[in-house]
Amino acid sequence: MEQTLHITPAQYEVLNMLSCITHDEDVAELKNVIVRFLNSRLQNEIDHLWDNGTLNEEKISEWKHEHMRTPYKN
Numbered sequence: 001m002e003q004t005l006h007i008t009p010a011q012y013e014v015l016n017m018l019s020c021i022t023h024d025e026d027v028a029e030l031k032n033v034i035v036r037f038l039n040s041r042l043q044n045e046i047d048h049l050w051d052n053g054t055l056n057e058e059k060i061s062e063w064k065h066e067h068m069r070t071p072y073k074n
Helices: 009-018 024-051 056-064
Strands: none
Touching: none
């Protein structure tokens, strides 16, 4: 079965920009920039959840006792 890869216009644009990166040092620096960007986005979302009450100390305490494993299939 043949699998077709679908990319969004944004992903295509990023791939085009990455085509000029040829040095390992540049790849490492870009990786750090992307990690900082994603970390900022995640922190903003967590702050939003905290501000609207979806996330709080009680919810975090509940997570300590949750078992979120994928169930085994027989």
